[in-house]
Amino acid sequence: MTGRRLLYLLPLVGFLALAAYFLRGLAPGYDPQVLPSALIDKPAPNFTLAGFKGGAPLSNADFAGELVLVNFFASWCVPCRAESPVLMDLARRNVVQLYGIDYKDKPEDAAKFLQTFGDPYRRIGVDETGRTAINFGVYGVPETYAIDRAGRIRWRHVGPLSEQVVRTEIMPLLKQLGAS
Amino acid sequence: MIIELGHFALILALAVAMLQAGLSLAGAARRDLNLMTAGRLAALAQFALIALAFATLVHAYFISDFSVANVAENSSTAKPLLYKLTSVWGNHEGSMVLWVLILALYGAAVAWFGDAMPPRLCARVLGVMALISLGFLLFILLTSNPFLRLSPAPENGMGLNPILQDPGLAFHPPFLYLGYVGNAVAFAFAVAALIDGRVDAAWARWVRPWTLASWCCLTLGIAMGSWWAYYTLGWGGWWFWDPVENASLMPWLAGTALVHSAIVVERRDTLKSWTILLAILTFSLSLVGTFLVRSGVLTSVHAFALDPRRGVFILVLLFIAIGGSLALYAWRAPALEPGGVFAPISREGALLLNNLILASCCATVFIGTLYPLFLDAIGGPKLSVGYPFFDRTFVPLMIPLLIAIGIGPLLAWKRGDFLGALQRLWAAFAAVIVAMLIAFYLSHGGPVLSVLGIGLAAWMGIAALVEFADRLHLFRAPWAEVLRRALAQPRASYGMTLAHFGLAVTVAGIAASGFQQQRIALVHLGEALPVAGYTLRFDGIGKHEGMNYTADRAEFTLLSGQRVVAQLAPERRFFPLQQQTVSKTAIHTNFLADFYLALGDPDGKGGWAVRAYWKPLVPFIWIGGVIMAFGGAVSLSDRRWRVGVAARRVAKTALPASRSRA
Numbered sequence: 001m002t003g004r005r006l007l008y009l010l011p012l013v014g015f016l017a018l019a020a021y022f023l024r025g026l027a028p029g030y031d032p033q034v035l036p037s038a039l040i041d042k043p044a045p046n047f048t049l050a051g052f053k054g055g056a057p058l059s060n061a062d063f064a065g066e067l068v069l070v071n072f073f074a075s076w077c078v079p080c081r082a083e084s085p086v087l088m089d090l091a092r093r094n095v096v097q098l099y100g101i102d103y104k105d106k107p108e109d110a111a112k113f114l115q116t117f118g119d120p121y122r123r124i125g126v127d128e129t130g131r132t133a134i135n136f137g138v139y140g141v142p143e144t145y146a147i148d149r150a151g152r153i154r155w156r157h158v159g160p161l162s163e164q165v166v167r168t169e170i171m172p173l174l175k176q177l178g179a180s
Numbered sequence: 181m182i183i184e185l186g187h188f189a190l191i192l193a194l195a196v197a198m199l200q201a202g203l204s205l206a207g208a209a210r211r212d213l214n215l216m217t218a219g220r221l222a223a224l225a226q227f228a229l230i231a232l233a234f235a236t237l238v239h240a241y242f243i244s245d246f247s248v249a250n251v252a253e254n255s256s257t258a259k260p261l262l263y264k265l266t267s268v269w270g271n272h273e274g275s276m277v278l279w280v281l282i283l284a285l286y287g288a289a290v291a292w293f294g295d296a297m298p299p300r301l302c303a304r305v306l307g308v309m310a311l312i313s314l315g316f317l318l319f320i321l322l323t324s325n326p327f328l329r330l331s332p333a334p335e336n337g338m339g340l341n342p343i344l345q346d347p348g349l350a351f352h353p354p355f356l357y358l359g360y361v362g363n364a365v366a367f368a369f370a371v372a373a374l375i376d377g378r379v380d381a382a383w384a385r386w387v388r389p390w391t392l393a394s395w396c397c398l399t400l401g402i403a404m405g406s407w408w409a410y411y412t413l414g415w416g417g418w419w420f421w422d423p424v425e426n427a428s429l430m431p432w433l434a435g436t437a438l439v440h441s442a443i444v445v446e447r448r449d450t451l452k453s454w455t456i457l458l459a460i461l462t463f464s465l466s467l468v469g470t471f472l473v474r475s476g477v478l479t480s481v482h483a484f485a486l487d488p489r490r491g492v493f494i495l496v497l498l499f500i501a502i503g504g505s506l507a508l509y510a511w512r513a514p515a516l517e518p519g520g521v522f523a524p525i526s527r528e529g530a531l532l533l534n535n536l537i538l539a540s541c542c543a544t545v546f547i548g549t550l551y552p553l554f555l556d557a558i559g560g561p562k563l564s565v566g567y568p569f570f571d572r573t574f575v576p577l578m579i580p581l582l583i584a585i586g587i588g589p590l591l592a593w594k595r596g597d598f599l600g601a602l603q604r605l606w607a608a609f610a611a612v613i614v615a616m617l618i619a620f621y622l623s624h625g626g627p628v629l630s631v632l633g634i635g636l637a638a639w640m641g642i643a644a645l646v647e648f649a650d651r652l653h654l655f656r657a658p659w660a661e662v663l664r665r666a667l668a669q670p671r672a673s674y675g676m677t678l679a680h681f682g683l684a685v686t687v688a689g690i691a692a693s694g695f696q697q698q699r700i701a702l703v704h705l706g707e708a709l710p711v712a713g714y715t716l717r718f719d720g721i722g723k724h725e726g727m728n729y730t731a732d733r734a735e736f737t738l739l740s741g742q743r744v745v746a747q748l749a750p751e752r753r754f755f756p757l758q759q760q761t762v763s764k765t766a767i768h769t770n771f772l773a774d775f776y777l778a779l780g781d782p783d784g785k786g787g788w789a790v791r792a793y794w795k796p797l798v799p800f801i802w803i804g805g806v807i808m809a810f811g812g813a814v815s816l817s818d819r820r821w822r823v824g825v826a827a828r829r830v831a832k833t834a835l836p837a838s839r840s841r842a
Contacts (some may be wrong), residue, residue, distance in 0.1 A: 008513045011457060012506040015464075019499055076568070078420060104568050116700055116780070116789070 039153045044070075044145070045135035049125030053107060058099065058125030060151065067177055068097045069170075070145045071121070071161075072133055074105040075113035077141040083160035084117040090166065091120035096174055100124040103133050103141050146170070148177050183248050186236025187327035190277075193229035193284070194317040196222050197310045200287075204307035208300045208375075216303040220291040223306050226313065227281075227288035234268075234281045237326055241268050247333035250274060250326040256339040256757060258728040266350035267340045273326035275353060279470065280316050282354075282361040283309065286390070290365065297386055304372035305365070312364055315497045323490045342729065342755040342762045348408035355401035356428055360466035362394020363431060366438060367463035370456045371505055374512040379456065384446035387459070389816055391442060395435045396812035402428050403805030414763040414778035416698070416793040418801060421570045426549040427469035430542050434462040437538040439812075440531050448528055448593060450519025453509075454535070460509060464502040465542070471498065523595040530588030530596070537581040544573045582636050582687060585680055586643030590650065604650060611642040623695045633691025641684035648677040675815025679808045686804030692797035700780075702787040708739075712794030714775065715739040716748075721788065729753040731764070734779050734788065738768060750779040750790070774798045 039045075048059035071087065073080045091098055100121035102110045107126060127133055136145065139158055146155035155173050157165060200222035207215030237250070241264050246252040254271040255264055269275045287309045294302040320326075344350075369387040373379045405428065410418040419425060438458045444451045471494045522528040548569050586608055590601035615638035619631045649655070651673065652665045697712040709716040720735040731751040738745040748766035755762065768775040773796040780789030 005510075005514050008453070009510040011461075012503065012510045015502055015506050019495070019503065078422065112698075112700060116791070 039137060040156070041152055041154065043151050044147050044153050045132070047125070047127075047132040047135065049101065049127055049132060052100075052102060052124035052126055053111060055123065058101075058123050060147075062123070063097065063099060063147065064151060065149050066097060067149055067174070068099055068147050070099045070101060070136075070147060072101045072103045072127075072136070072138050072141050072143045074103045074141045075109040076105065077103075079160040080113075080142045081117060083142055083162070084120070086161045086163060086166060087120040088118045089163075090170075096170070097122050101132060102126045103138070104128065104130050146173055146177075182236050183240050183245065183327050183329070186233040186240075187325070189229045189236070190233040190317065190321060190327070193226050193233065193280075194314065194321065196226045196229060197313045197317055200226055201307050201310035201314060204303040204310065208303040208307065211300065213299060216299050219303055219306050219310075220294055223284075223287040223291035223310070226310070227284040230277075230281050230284045233327075234277055237274060237277060238265060238268055241265055244337065245333075246335070246337050247329055247331070248326075249328045249330040252330050252334050252337045254337065254340055256337040256728070258336075258757075259339065259345070260727055262347070262350060263340055263345045266344070269353050270340050270344045271326075273320070273324045275357075276316065276320045276324050277326060278354065279357055279361060280313055280320065282357050283313050283316070283364055286361060286365050287313065290368075290390075298382075301369075301372055301376070301383070301386070304375055305368040308368035308371045309364060312368070312501065315500065319490075319493050319497060323493050339728070339755070339757040342753070342760050346408060346412060348404055348411070352401060352404045352408060355397050355404060357401075357470075359394045359396075359398025359401050359428075359435075360431060360470055362390060362397060363435060363459075363463040363466045365390035365394070366459040367505070370459035371508060373456060374505075374508045377512055377515055379445065379452040379516055381446050381449055384442045384455070388439070388442045388446065391435065391439050391459075392812050392816045395432075395439050396809045396816070398428070398432050398435060399805055399809040399812065402432055403802050403809070406805075407802045410798075411765050411767055412762070414765050414791065416696070416776050416778075416791070416795060418798070421548070423549050426545050427465075430545050430549075431462055431465040431469055433538050433542040433545065434458060434465050437535045437542075438462050440534050440538075444528050444531050445519075448520055448522065450522070450528065451532065451535075452519055453513040453516050456513060456516070457509060458535070458539075460502070460505045464498075464505075465546075467498055467501060520594075522593070525591065525598045526596045527588065527591045527593045530584060530591050533584055534581060534588065537577060537584075541574055541577050541581075544577060545570070548573070579636070582640055582683075585683065586639050589644075589647045589676065589680070605643055605646055607646050608639050608642040611638040612636075614638070619692075619695075627694040630691050630694030633694070634688060637684045637688035637691055639684075640687060641681055644677050644680040644684060648673075671818040672815045675811045675813075675818070678811030678814060680811075682804045682807030682809075682811055684804070685800050685807055689797045689800030689802075689804060692800070693795065696793055696795045696798075698791070698793045700789070700791050702783060702789055704787050709790070709792065711775075711792045713740070714745065714794065716777070716790075716792055718788070718790075724751065726753065728757065729755045729762075732779065732782075734790075736766070736777060736790075738775055746775070748775070748777045750777045752779050752781075769799055771799050771803070772797065 044060055046060055048057055051057050069090075087098060090096065098121050100123070102124055104127070110124075110126075125132070136143075136153075142160050144157045144161055145153050148154045154177060155169070157169070161170075200219050203215050203222060204219030206212070207217075207219055239245075240248045240251050241255055242261075244251065244255060244257050244264065246255075250271065250273050251267075254274070255267045259267075267274070269278045287306060290302065290305055290309070294306075297305075366387055369383070369390070373383055402425075405425065406418045409420065409425075410416070438455065441451050441455045441458055445455050586605060587598070587601050590596075590604055591598070612635040616631050616635040619626070619634040623631070651669060652662045654662055657665070699709060699711045701709055703709055703718045705718055705720065707718050709718070715738075717737045717739060718734065719737055722733055722735075724731045724733040731753040733749055733751045736748040736750070738748055746768035748768060750766040751764040753762045753764055754760075763778050763780075765776060765778045767777070773794065776791075776793040776795055778791045780791060782788050
């Protein structure tokens with residue numbers, strides 16, 4: 001009988017766990033946008049990905065010695081549509097090289113996506129299995145990483161980029177890294 | 181002055197809600213009929229007061245009274261009248277007032293029809309509903325008051341989000357809220373039963389009409405929202421697994437399970453504590469749907485905390501409502517008498533399977549939707565969320581359910597004959613093969629999954645018809661007998677057949693989306709674009725002035741060979757007040773297929789990007805939704821739930837017993 005009683009307690013316990021989690025989100029000074037990344041200032045994980053639409057494979061050796069942004073995107077991802085004008089603008093201003101990683105996507109869908117929204121990337125790698133994304137610790141698309149000349153991850157942004165992020169984070173970062 | 185009257189009415193409604201809760205609950209505890217009757221009157225008064233408050237808000241929008249902060253922030257003079265009025269619920273504060281208005285409407289309905297119910301059950305239901313109302317009235321008055329004045333009043337308002345200025349979306353929130361809030365009634369019934377410590381067939385019969393009514397509204401609301409997304413967003417998609425959509429899908433899944441499990445309680449007096457839990461969870465998910473989405477917590481917990489007072493208030497409310505009812509459940513549910521036993525292959529077994537699958541689907545959507553919030557709590561390996569996640573989890577879960585839908589209704593209660601049911605479904609098996617062959621032929625060997633999906637839809641549709649024909653003894657009995665049986669069928673069984681058939685129609689529409697053809701291209705004036713066997717001719721482009729926007733309107737002619745099929749005029753509307761561009765798609769439909777055209781950006785050299793889609797069977801998705809809701813409504817009109825019948829039946833059966841005792 002007590003075992004059965006415990007069973008009836010289960011929904012309440014589940015709910016309390018959930019509530020405790022939400023409560024944490026309300027704690028002052030807690031900002032979920034700042035996701036800790038274990039990889040900050042560590043070397044970017046090695047990867048070699050199939051090239052997009054028959055292009056040459058993309059690996060991290062391709063941008064060795066360069067300061068680049070690596071952007072994980074997918075055609076099925078709605079926020080990626082929102083950030084595409086920002087990326088296009090970055091590409092137009094030619095302030096930094098952009099590399100794209102097409103995440104868990106069909107190449108033909110991605111081609112349509114890029115045709116519609118514009119292709120800001122210098123080159124694109126196709127991560128159909130999501131393995132590279134796991135190695136980077138990607139939480140979801142879109143996500144953007146800055147990798148410095150020594151191949152270390154210096155910055156990461158979860159969610160769509162905005163003009164504000166470009167102005168207040170990316171530009172200062174480029175300035176700092178470009179100067180050093 | 182009028183708006184202050186509304187404010188005052190809402191404060192008064194708060195006091196009346198307090199009275200209603202106190203009188204009803206005390207009356208039920210003391211079995212005092214006078215107190216309970218007073219509680220019912222309070223429910224009617226509460227509705228009148230909130231309706232008055234809502235009316236003053238509508239009036240303020242109607243005359244564009246910008247001295248009211250809420251109107252100034254969400255409306256403007258240059259806007260069609262319809263959208264001035266729908267702006268009332270196009271914002272947080274106003275939608276909260278709509279929410280309590282609908283809750284009070286349901287409360288008043290329970291009070292009005294309360295004569296048919298045992299008075300203590302009615303009183304407890306009204307008491308619980310008054311407590312919910314109390315919480316939300318406090319929330320409105322303390323943190324989200326739409327009746328505040330603005331001084332000095334601005335010349336013009338800031339206007340409504342252009343995306344919301346659309347007939348489809350204008351009436352989407354009221355339906356959705358009718359669905360969400362209707363679940364509060366089932367919740368109140370569940371809590372009342374837990375307080376009482378008793379759940380029986382009569383309880384199920386009283387709770388089912390409310391559940392059905394809210395299920396119908398939610399079905400329509402979701403269908404409307406999906407249709408709106410389809411023709412507005414310009415991508416030809418109709419479901420995006422977006423948190424906002426998922427938030428309405430979760431209570432729908434739980435509510436669908438509840439509608440089915442309540443049948444088992446009613447007919448077989450079993451699955452009681454599960455049904456109670458479902459009622460609590462359905463309403464909890466409705467609350468989550470209303471508040472967590474609105475507050476932005478689903479995209480970021482931080483957005484929720486931007487207005488900490490509101491956030492904390494919502495959390496405390498949710499905590500009391502959900503935590504309190506689940507605690508009551510943990511305490512009282514074990515005492516509920518277990519009901520009759522049944523074999524796994526039986527109608528009860530089939531309904532239980534339905535419940536298990538729907539609950540799993542609901543859990544899947546829940547995890548997928550709230551996943552971004554759990555990220556740093558869980559750590560460890562990461563999942564991907566979005567299409568891939570839901571396609572790989574939700575869809576495979578649904579398939580066994582869709583197959584079982586065909587068989588379940590043919591099984592008898594207690595112990596069913598599985599092979600016998602399959603034998604009777606030979607026509608459905610034949611239909612599957614024929615439908616798949618036709619789909620395969622017409623699509624010239626289209627995607628395998630879509631062909632299978634069409635087969636599945638045929639299975640469900642024909643199985644629903646076979647089951648119905650079986651009831652009427654069609655082809656087995658003479659026509660007069662069939663007609664007599666058709667007339668004698670309860671409306672609830674017509675309702676079930678319609679709802680299951682409607683689902684088949686929807687599934688066909690979803691499956692056929694794999695056959696769509698699309699063309700995204702840059703076109704110049706006079707050019708022709710071939711799409712799916714049609715030719716699209718670009719005839720002209722011009723500026724067009726709307727009431728509060730300017731638009732680029734393109735003229736296209738859709739040709740089949742030399743024959744003109746339709747004139748299509750997609751637009752890109754620019755709303756200067758909000759600096760937003762919204763696309764207005766042009767859709768030509770013959771109800772079997774849509775031709776969908778959206779205008780993109782100009783390239784500055786005379787070329788325009790267009791997105792053209794040919795979408796076979798896509799209208800079926802929403803037609804099916806309407807059929808499902810209609811089925812629910814037909815079932816709702818069944819005599820069995822009609823007011824008073826249940827009570828009279830109880831009285832009739834009770835009478836001889838008392839006489840024999842005398």
